[in-house]
Amino acid sequence: MSGTSTPAQKSRLRTALESDLFYTFKRSPVAVVSTVVVLVLVLSAVFAPLIAPTNPFDPASLNLMNGFTPPMSPNDFTGETFFMGTDDQGRDVFSTILYGMRISLFVGVAAVLFAMVLGITLGLLSGYLGGWVETVIMRIADVQLTFPSILVAMLIFGVAKGITPVEYRDQMAIWVLILAIGLSDWVQFARVVRGATLVEKNKEYVEAARLIGRRSGAIMLRHILPNVLSPVLVIATISLALAIIAEATLSFLGVGAPPTQPSLGTLIRIGQGFLFSGEWWILLFPAITLLGLALSVNLLGDWLRDALNPRLR
Amino acid sequence: MLAYIIRRVAQSALVLLIVGLVAFAMFRFVGDPIDNMLGQERTAEDIERLRGQLGLDQPFVVQYYRFLENAVQGNFGVSYRQGRPVIDILMERAPATLELAAVSGILAIIFGIALGVFTAIKRNGITANLIMSGSLIGVSLPTFLIGILLIYLFSVELGWLPSFGRGEVVDLGGWSTGFLTASGLKALILPSITLGLYQMTLIMRLVRSEMLEVLRQDYIRFARARGLRDRTVHFRHALKNTMVPVITVIGLQVGAIIAFAIITETVFQWPGVGLLFINAIQFVDIPVMAAYLMLISVMFVGINLIVDILYFFIDPRLRVDRKGGH
Numbered sequence: 085m086s087g088t089s090t091p092a093q094k095s096r097l098r099t100a101l102e103s104d105l106f107y108t109f110k111r112s113p114v115a116v117v118s119t120v121v122v123l124v125l126v127l128s129a130v131f132a133p134l135i136a137p138t139n140p141f142d143p144a145s146l147n148l149m150n151g152f153t154p155p156m157s158p159n160d161f162t163g164e165t166f167f168m169g170t171d172d173q174g175r176d177v178f179s180t181i182l183y184g185m186r187i188s189l190f191v192g193v194a195a196v197l198f199a200m201v202l203g204i205t206l207g208l209l210s211g212y213l214g215g216w217v218e219t220v221i222m223r224i225a226d227v228q229l230t231f232p233s234i235l236v237a238m239l240i241f242g243v244a245k246g247i248t249p250v251e252y253r254d255q256m257a258i259w260v261l262i263l264a265i266g267l268s269d270w271v272q273f274a275r276v277v278r279g280a281t282l283v284e285k286n287k288e289y290v291e292a293a294r295l296i297g298r299r300s301g302a303i304m305l306r307h308i309l310p311n312v313l314s315p316v317l318v319i320a321t322i323s324l325a326l327a328i329i330a331e332a333t334l335s336f337l338g339v340g341a342p343p344t345q346p347s348l349g350t351l352i353r354i355g356q357g358f359l360f361s362g363e364w365w366i367l368l369f370p371a372i373t374l375l376g377l378a379l380s381v382n383l384l385g386d387w388l389r390d391a392l393n394p395r396l397r
Numbered sequence: 398m399l400a401y402i403i404r405r406v407a408q409s410a411l412v413l414l415i416v417g418l419v420a421f422a423m424f425r426f427v428g429d430p431i432d433n434m435l436g437q438e439r440t441a442e443d444i445e446r447l448r449g450q451l452g453l454d455q456p457f458v459v460q461y462y463r464f465l466e467n468a469v470q471g472n473f474g475v476s477y478r479q480g481r482p483v484i485d486i487l488m489e490r491a492p493a494t495l496e497l498a499a500v501s502g503i504l505a506i507i508f509g510i511a512l513g514v515f516t517a518i519k520r521n522g523i524t525a526n527l528i529m530s531g532s533l534i535g536v537s538l539p540t541f542l543i544g545i546l547l548i549y550l551f552s553v554e555l556g557w558l559p560s561f562g563r564g565e566v567v568d569l570g571g572w573s574t575g576f577l578t579a580s581g582l583k584a585l586i587l588p589s590i591t592l593g594l595y596q597m598t599l600i601m602r603l604v605r606s607e608m609l610e611v612l613r614q615d616y617i618r619f620a621r622a623r624g625l626r627d628r629t630v631h632f633r634h635a636l637k638n639t640m641v642p643v644i645t646v647i648g649l650q651v652g653a654i655i656a657f658a659i660i661t662e663t664v665f666q667w668p669g670v671g672l673l674f675i676n677a678i679q680f681v682d683i684p685v686m687a688a689y690l691m692l693i694s695v696m697f698v699g700i701n702l703i704v705d706i707l708y709f710f711i712d713p714r715l716r717v718d719r720k721g722g723h
Contacts, residue, residue: 230694230697230698231697232652242677242681243686245681246423246681333540333660337675338679356664359549367545375537375538379537
C-alpha cells in the first residue's frame with residue numbers, strides 16, 4: 085500500500101522501504117497489527133475455496149444430520165467435528181464465514197471504488213470548470229448530505245429492486261448493493277477533490293500546461309489528479325470500513341445480500357434467529373469477524389490520516 | 398440578516414421540491430400503477446378510464462403538481478401491501494418511533510453531557526480514560542450488533558428485559574403510549590440504549606473537547622483566582638460556554654436518530670415507522686416508501702433550517718462574519 089505512493093526511478097520497493105510513511109508505519113503497533121489482521125482476513129477471503137473445509141453452497145456436500153453441531157465437539161449422529169460448529173442446515177460455519185467475507189469485501193471494495201471514481205470525476209469537473217457545473221454538482225451534494233447515507237442507500241436499493249424484474253432480483257442484489265452504497269458515498273470524495281483542485285488549479289504548473297495548449301481533460305487527469313490523491317486515499321480507507329458496515333447493516337435488515345449469496349450481515353441476520361435456542365456460535369463467529377474487519381480497516385484509516393497529515397508530524 | 402433567512406428558506410423549499418420529484422418519479426415509473434390497481438381481468442376501456450381518473454394522461458408537470466398537492470394534504474395513496482391509506486398506517490406507527498426517539502435522545506443528552514464533563518475534569522483519571530477508550534469501541538460497533546449484544550445479555554442470559562415489541566400500550570385518543578405501563582417502560586429500555594448510544598458518545602466527545610478548550614481560557618483562571626469553588630467554575634463558567642456547538646450537534650442528530658431508528662426497530666421488532674419502511678422496501682411497496690421519504694425529508698430539512706437560524710441568533714459573532722451568506 086505504501087509502495088505505490090512513491091514512484092521512483094531506481095527500485096520502487098527500496099524507495100518505499102526508506103520512505104517516511106513506512107518509517108512511521110513501523111513505529112505504530114496499532115497500524116502494524118491492524119494491517120496484519122486485514123491481510124489475514126482479505127487473503128483468507130480471496131482463497132476461501134482453498135481454505136474452507138466445505139463448500140457451503142454445494143448441496144451435495146451438506147448433510148442435514150450435521151445440523152446444529154457445537155464448535156469443536158463431534159456431532160451426535162455423524163461423529164464429524166467442526167471448528168466453529170454448523171448451522172441449522174449442517175453448513176460449516178467457518179466455511180460460510182470465509183465465503184461471506186468474500187461477498188462483504190467485494191461489495192465494500194467495489195462500492196468504494198465506484199464512489200471514488202464518481203466523486204473524483206465530479207470533484208475535478210466542479211473544481212476546475214467552476215460556473216454552473218460546480219453549482220449543480222455541489223447543490224446535489226448538499227442535498228444528499230442532508231440525509232444519512234445509510235438511508236440514501238436503502239432508498240436506492242428499494243427503487244432499484246422495484247425496477248429489476250422479480251426473477252433477477254436475487255442475482256442482481258449484489259450489484260444493486262454496490263450501486264446503492266457507492267451512490268450514497270460519493271459526496272465526500274467530490275468535496276475533498278474539489279477543494280484540492282481549487283487550490284491546485286492556480287499553481288504555476290497548471291498554468292504552464294494550459295499555455296502549451298493541453299486540453300482541459302488532460303490537465304485534470306494528468307496534472308491535477310496525481311496531486312489531489314493523498315487525501316482521497318485516506319477517505320477511501322475510512323470509507324471502506326463504513327461501506328463494509330453499511331453493507332452488513334443493509335444485509336442484516338434484509339435489504340441487502342440474499343440468503344443464497346450470504347454476506348457477513350446476512351449470516352448475522354440468520355444467526356440472530358438462533359440466539360434464543362442456545363446455538364450461539366451461528367451468530368457469534370460472523371459477528372466477531374465483521375467487527376475485526378471493520379475495526380482494523382478503521383484503525384488503519386485513522387493511522388493513515390495522521391501519517392499523511394504534515395501538521396501532525 | 399433577513400436576506401439570509403429568506404435565502405435559507407428558499408433553499409429548503411427547493412430541496413423539498415427535488416425530493417418530491419424523486420418520490421413522484423418512484424410512484425410513476427417504478428412499477429405500473431395501473432397494473433398495481435387493476436387485476437388480471439381488465440379491458441382496454443378500464444385502463445383508459447383509470448388513466449383518466451388518476452390523471453395519468455395529463456402532462457408530466459401537471460401530474461407532479463397534483464402529486465405535491467396531495468402530499469401536502471397528507472394523501473399519499475394506498476399501500477400496495479396492506480390495501481389501506483398510507484397516511485393512516487403512518488399515523489398509527491408514528492407514536493412508537495417518536496417515543497423511542499425521544500427517550501433515546503434524552504438519554505444521549507443527559508449521559509453524554511455528564512460523561513463529557515466528567516472525562517474533561519478528571520482528564521488523567523483511570524475511570525475517565527476507561528470511558529474514553531470504551532467510547533471508541535462504541536463508535537466502531539455497528540448499531541445492530543450493539544442491539545444483539547444487549548438482547549443476549551439482558552434477555553437471553555439474565556432474562557430481565559423483553560427482547561422485542563413495545564409491551565402493553567395504552568391508547569390516548571389515537572396516540573398509543575408505552576409510558577404508562579410497567580411492561581411498556583421495560584420494553585423501552587434496551588431499544589433506547591441501542592439507539593442512543595452512538596449519539597451519546599458523540600455528545601460526550603464533543604463536550605469533552607469543548608470543555609478542555611474552555612478550561613484553558615483566561616477567564617477560568619481568573620474565576621479560580623477569585624477563589625470560586627470548583628463546582629461553580631466548572632458548571633457556571635465552563636459548561637455554559639461549551640453549549641453552542643453542543644446544541645447544534647444535538648439539533649442535527651435529531652434527524653439521525655429518527656433515521657437510525659430503522660435499524661433499532663428491526664433488531665427489536667419495534668412496531669414503528671422504521672420497521673414499516675424496511676418492510677416496504679422488502680415488498681417494494683412504493684407508496685409507503687415515497688411517503689416515508691417525503692415525511693423524513695420535511696423533518697430533516699426543517700431541523701436543518703431551524704438549527705441554522707437558531708445558530709444565527711445564539712452566536713452574535715456569526716452575524717458579522719456571514720454578511721451576505723457564505
